[in-house]
Amino acid sequence: MDLIAFATGLISLALIYGLLAVGLNLQFGFAGVINFGYVAFFAVGAFASALVTLPPPGSEAYLAASARYEIALGWPVWSGFLAAGLAGGLLALFIGAVSARLATHYLAVATFAMAEVVRSVLGNETWLTRGEFGISNVPQPLGDLFTPESYALFYLALIAVVVGVLFAALRHLGEAPFGRLLRAIKDDETSARTLGKRTARAKLRALAIGGAVAGIAGALWTHSLGVIHVGQFVPIVTFQVWLAMLLGGTGNHWGALAGAFALIAIREGTRFVGEIPGLDQIAAANPSFLPSLRFVLIGLLLIAVVRFFPGGLVPERRRRAPAASGAKAALPAPERIAPAGAPALEITDLRKSFGGLAAVDGASFAVRPGSITGLIGPNGAGKSTVMDLVSGVQTPDAGAVRVAGQEITGLPPEAIADRGLGRTFQTPRLYPTMTVWENLMVAGMPQRHETLRAGFLRAAARRQAEAEIAARAEAVLGELEMQSMRDERAETLSGGQRKLLSLGRLMMRRPPVMLLDEPAAGVNRRLATALFDRIAELNRQGTTFLIVEHEMQLVMRYCDHVIVMHQGRVLAEGAPDEIRADPAVIEAYLGGAVA
């Protein structure tokens, strides 16, 4: 019987930690948010549920327990669970909204700090929480119906149901377009933004769900213990959840759950260090000796797992695309951009300096709709910086950018992508841990199917969209002759294949204006020619191109118009033949003496 009670307790704890690890996994393993303050959501959930369900001050039960807290509602336990989820989710929204603009490091520190602030508030506001003393009569749901022994089993069943339902929901979400978008954000957020993804919003959603899940875990925990005090929510809890998630392997929910069981097994195992002969005398002299030794062991384990098992216990499964249905959708024709008279893209007196170095120093040019315009110039001329300024990856110091006559200067990349501008990067920025097929699917999926609501509701519409985008992906794979690589991770592709895939991602969206940064660099000649043939074909269907390219033969053969940049300005522009003969251009390229 004792053994059963012991096992019941451990499994309950492991399931609760498993739920925490799965919630953290959604935040980090999927969205890449480094949250070092996860315990705060657990804490507010636990307190919210306790205070909602405790007997209100003045009631008989309150007096019988000689309680001292000043606020409680005495509502049923299920409302406590809802309140816990709400409290965790709202806190996460608040923290996310404040720190959304922060880069990784700042976010890790800011979340860590906010958890300490939350703990300090919970500890200081004793009227609400009784601080370090805590509250000891947190109600146990349906506690009257069971003997204390059988209650533990009942509560384990309750935990299993709650955790099971939430686990299934989160797993479903991870497979939905929403989960795919989160993984893309983790792999390369900037690149996701240039594909028009509202990444801040998606990350905020992931944070909020993770927070709500942790809040519910807090409710499960506090009602099983019956006691709540602020000392339960110290930072090491956060890092035990991290340990569980890393033990299991990030990015997959089964791993996180398994990691939690491993963590609890190890943690309970360290209770036996006291049995080691010789330690008992030291422990008698210093009561904190054994507990500290256990934390030392857990710390060492954390270090060892990170160092020696980077993949965790349950390595992420190789993801496979669903079998191709054979359907190939015709790629959509690019939308026309109005008004017809304006240039497709126009920059006016654009400037950008890095420190004292003016990378772009008053450049102006226009790209005629329907053209393939080449942008050439020696290294350091400012070509790639112009690409970054136009696509919103960097903000210009001065000057204006217009797409089809509309000013887009200084807009964020996702807004510029929405105006019909797509780009590739000189070093392709794919989603390295995602497969070729997934890279295409993320690019093609419209935002309205990447919401939470679409993840659970409107299943028919989502499936239809998924099938439609998949058929389009099939068509793109065919055009790029990459069908055999559909389930390869993007990081395993060769340089040339990466270039092709980044063009393929744009083909999924078909923006009317595409900026390509050295699409043929590092690509073998046969493939490079094939790639430019593809570009010419897209151009015939109506796409306007601005292409940075060093390979002059390709530029001369495929471009209608060439712009030459030198030292941050436009040096010359015109038809390819004029440019080839221009003495100023030759001088810039060959260093003067030859002209």
Next chain:
Amino acid sequence: MILVQTLVYGLALGGVIAVSAVGLTLAYGVTRFINFAFGEFLTLGAFLCLLFAQIGLGLPVAGLLAVAAVGVIGVGVARAFYTPLMNRGLLPLLVTSVGVAFVVQNLVRMIAGSNPIRFPVPLMRPIEIGGVFVPREQLVILGVALAAMLAVHLLLSFTMLGKKMRAVADDPALARVSGISSRRVLDATWFVSALIGGLGGILLAITQITLAPQMGWHFLLVVFAAVLLGGIGSPYGAMIGGLLIGLAMELGATYVAANYSYAFAFVVLIAVLILRPRGLMGGRG
């Protein structure tokens, strides 16, 4: 009257924070990760100083020995735990440093126990400045802190090592091809960072009078606030950030609510991060 006293306390506390923040931010500049075990350098500095003082050394000698020892420990920790992970991205380093923090903190607790221990500061008569009595140790703290920051400034501006550190911080790859041995610069950086941390810990022990195994870990938050406030990776920003945070904490504790002096550090921090996401001095991302 109270205001002057609060300002003196705030400046002294700010000096402690500023010194510690400089140590943390120096290591960040070269290694590009925030060392969550940095607080343990403070703890180790204070406890080693206490140990050396208990075997009969005078406080200044004990302090110097402790600070040097922490520097050596810092190099050892970095070589054993951080250097092997340098090419594996940010998260493994962050998590490992948390693990190191737990290990060190609990090792200290295993040996020294959990109870706060009194730090053997000799009793000094407060001095009177314009009718206000100012404890002499606060002035000593401020003086030592300013001297340490001056030393860091001289190190960075005028020594070869300091220039190499700045070069590696600006561009590690470029520094390597220019013939700077990043391994040796790394070792030196960790030594200096941990050493300054140890000094910060001793100063902290003097301000708090008692020392406890978790003192560095708790103080780490305040140090983070100063580092981020000044702009991460910027030593001069960290100095300013530290002084501002110290003043904010003392003023807040005196005039608003004493329980929340740590929280004030973060109110200031969060306000600044919202207004200037990269800190006052625009640090490295």
